[in-house]
Amino acid sequence: MPPGFVIVGGGLAAARAAETLRDEGHDGALTVLAAEPRLPYDRPPLSKEVLKGDDEPDSTVLHDEAWYAERDIEVRLGVEATGLDTAAHRVTTADGESLDYDKVLLATGSRVLQLPVPGSDLDGVVTLRTLEDSVALRDRFADRPHVVVVGAGWIGMEAAAAARAHGCEVSVVSPAAPLIRALGDRMSRVFARAHRDNGVDLVLHAGVQSLRGKDRVEALVTTDGRVFEADLVVVGVGVQPNAELAAAAGLSLAEGLGGAVVVDSALRTSDPDVVAAGDVCAWPCRPLADRRVHVEHWANAHDAGPVAARTMLGKQASHDVLPFFWSDQFDIGMEYVGHTVDPATADLVTRGDVETREFMAFWLVDGRIEAGMHSNVWDTVDHVQDLIRGGREVDTARLADPDVPLTDL
Ligand SMILES: Cc1cc2nc3c(=O)[nH]c(=O)nc-3n(C[C@H](O)[C@H](O)[C@H](O)COP(=O)(O)OP(=O)(O)OC[C@H]3O[C@@H](n4cnc5c(N)ncnc54)[C@H](O)[C@@H]3O)c2cc1C
Structure with missing residues (x-):
C-alpha cells in the first residue's frame, strides 16, 4: 500500500502542499481536513481588492472542486481536526472520525485575537x-x-x-x-x-x-x-498561530515567537512524521544565519507548502526563502523583504524621495542589510534579496544614492 497522507488546514499552505504531493508522485490517499466551509483561497485581497469592491470574492479561490477531484484529493470542508496522536499516527476530528496517517502536515494557520x-x-x-x-x-x-x-x-x-x-x-x-x-x-x-x-x-x-x-x-x-x-x-489587534493540536501532542513550540510550532529547515516538527508549514510554524531561516523566524506572510505559506510536501515524500527539501510581504494603502504600493529583529535599533538608510512616497528603505545591522522595502519603486525586490543574501557590508552613502545601481553595491 502506498503511504496515506493527511493535511490539517484548508489555506494556502495546505493547497500548495496537496498540489505538490500529487505533482511529485504521491499516489496514495490524500485527505485535507479544512475547518472552513469553503475550498482554500487567498487572503491578501480580503483587506484590499475584495474589501474595496474592486474584485469579486470568488476570484480568491485557488482551485475549484473539479481540480481536487481530478487529482483524487479528498477535501473535507467544515471538518476540524481536534486530536493528533503521534504514537498511533492518527488524527481525530470534531465529528468523531479518525484518520490514520503515515505523514501529516499541520497547515492550520493563525486566528485573530x-x-x-x-x-x-x-x-x-x-x-x-x-x-x-x-x-x-x-x-x-x-x-x-x-x-x-x-x-x-x-x-x-x-x-x-x-x-x-x-x-x-x-x-x-x-x-x-x-x-x-x-x-x-x-x-x-x-x-x-x-x-x-x-x-x-x-x-x-x-x-x-x-x-x-x-x-x-x-x-x-x-x-x-x-x-x-x-x-x-x-x-485588528493581531493573530496567534493555531498550534493547539501540536501543543496537545507534545510537539516543540517556540515560546518567544507566539507559540508557533518549531520546525527544522525541511519543515519537520519535533516528531519526524509531522511537518508544519505557513503561519503556524517558526523555521530557521538560512539566508539570515539560521535565525528562527515566524511570519504571517502569503509568500511564506506559498513556498513552504511544496517544501513540506517534498519532506513528506522523503525527498531532500529546504525552506530557504527570505521573508517577503507587500501592502497597498492609498497611493503606497510597498513590498518588504528580509527580517530585522528590532527596526528601532537597526540603522535605517533611505534612497529616493520619502516625501513623495517614492523611495526605498534599508535596515542595516553591523553594516549589513537585514531587510529592505520600497514604496512605489517597483522591480527592486530581487536585487534587495541578493544584497541580503550576499551578507556583505555595504557603503551606506552609495546605498542611499539612487544613481548607483543596486547591482553595483
Ligand atoms: C485580511 C488579510 C490580509 C492579508 N494580506 C497579506 C498581504 O498583503 N501580504 C502578505 O504577505 N500576507 C497577507 N496576509 C497573510 C496571509 O494571508 C497568511 O500568511 C496566509 O494566509 C497563511 O496561510 P496558511 O495556509 O499558513 O494559513 P491560513 O490562511 O490561516 O489557513 C489555515 C486554514 O486552516 C484551518 N484550520 C485551522 N485549524 C484547523 C483544524 N484544527 N482542522 C482543520 N482546519 C483547520 C483554518 O480555518 C484556515 O482555513 C493577509 C491575511 C489576512 C487575514
Missing part, C-alpha cells in the same frame, strides 16, 4: 480573517458608517484605507504608532502621513477601555476617557 474589553461582543464589532468577514465588511462599508479601527498593524491600516475608499469616516485607535513594530519610527510616520493625507483620523497612544451600545455598537471609549462615535468597529 479578540479585544478583551466590555462590549466587544456587540453587533457591529468585527474582525477580518475569512472571506465571509471580508464580504460582510465590504457590504457594511457600502452604507458609509462611521468606522473606528482598533489597531494600527497591517490589517487595521489596510481596512482603514478600504473604508476611506468607500467614503466612510474613519478613525484608527491604537496604543502604538502605525506599523511601528515592523518598520520603526521613521517609516511609521510615512504611513501615518499617507493616512492623514487621505482623511483618516489617527488616535495614537490610546488604548480601548470599552465599547458602548445597546443592541449594537455606538461608541468606543479610550483608556484616557475619550469617547468616539462608531457605527462599526474593526478590530
Whole structure:
C-alpha cells in the first residue's frame, strides 16, 4: 500500500502542499481536513481588492472542486481536526472520525485575537480573517458608517484605507504608532502621513477601555476617557498561530515567537512524521544565519507548502526563502523583504524621495542589510534579496544614492 497522507488546514499552505504531493508522485490517499466551509483561497485581497469592491470574492479561490477531484484529493470542508496522536499516527476530528496517517502536515494557520474589553461582543464589532468577514465588511462599508479601527498593524491600516475608499469616516485607535513594530519610527510616520493625507483620523497612544451600545455598537471609549462615535468597529489587534493540536501532542513550540510550532529547515516538527508549514510554524531561516523566524506572510505559506510536501515524500527539501510581504494603502504600493529583529535599533538608510512616497528603505545591522522595502519603486525586490543574501557590508552613502545601481553595491 502506498503511504496515506493527511493535511490539517484548508489555506494556502495546505493547497500548495496537496498540489505538490500529487505533482511529485504521491499516489496514495490524500485527505485535507479544512475547518472552513469553503475550498482554500487567498487572503491578501480580503483587506484590499475584495474589501474595496474592486474584485469579486470568488476570484480568491485557488482551485475549484473539479481540480481536487481530478487529482483524487479528498477535501473535507467544515471538518476540524481536534486530536493528533503521534504514537498511533492518527488524527481525530470534531465529528468523531479518525484518520490514520503515515505523514501529516499541520497547515492550520493563525486566528485573530479578540479585544478583551466590555462590549466587544456587540453587533457591529468585527474582525477580518475569512472571506465571509471580508464580504460582510465590504457590504457594511457600502452604507458609509462611521468606522473606528482598533489597531494600527497591517490589517487595521489596510481596512482603514478600504473604508476611506468607500467614503466612510474613519478613525484608527491604537496604543502604538502605525506599523511601528515592523518598520520603526521613521517609516511609521510615512504611513501615518499617507493616512492623514487621505482623511483618516489617527488616535495614537490610546488604548480601548470599552465599547458602548445597546443592541449594537455606538461608541468606543479610550483608556484616557475619550469617547468616539462608531457605527462599526474593526478590530485588528493581531493573530496567534493555531498550534493547539501540536501543543496537545507534545510537539516543540517556540515560546518567544507566539507559540508557533518549531520546525527544522525541511519543515519537520519535533516528531519526524509531522511537518508544519505557513503561519503556524517558526523555521530557521538560512539566508539570515539560521535565525528562527515566524511570519504571517502569503509568500511564506506559498513556498513552504511544496517544501513540506517534498519532506513528506522523503525527498531532500529546504525552506530557504527570505521573508517577503507587500501592502497597498492609498497611493503606497510597498513590498518588504528580509527580517530585522528590532527596526528601532537597526540603522535605517533611505534612497529616493520619502516625501513623495517614492523611495526605498534599508535596515542595516553591523553594516549589513537585514531587510529592505520600497514604496512605489517597483522591480527592486530581487536585487534587495541578493544584497541580503550576499551578507556583505555595504557603503551606506552609495546605498542611499539612487544613481548607483543596486547591482553595483
Ligand atoms: C485580511 C488579510 C490580509 C492579508 N494580506 C497579506 C498581504 O498583503 N501580504 C502578505 O504577505 N500576507 C497577507 N496576509 C497573510 C496571509 O494571508 C497568511 O500568511 C496566509 O494566509 C497563511 O496561510 P496558511 O495556509 O499558513 O494559513 P491560513 O490562511 O490561516 O489557513 C489555515 C486554514 O486552516 C484551518 N484550520 C485551522 N485549524 C484547523 C483544524 N484544527 N482542522 C482543520 N482546519 C483547520 C483554518 O480555518 C484556515 O482555513 C493577509 C491575511 C489576512 C487575514
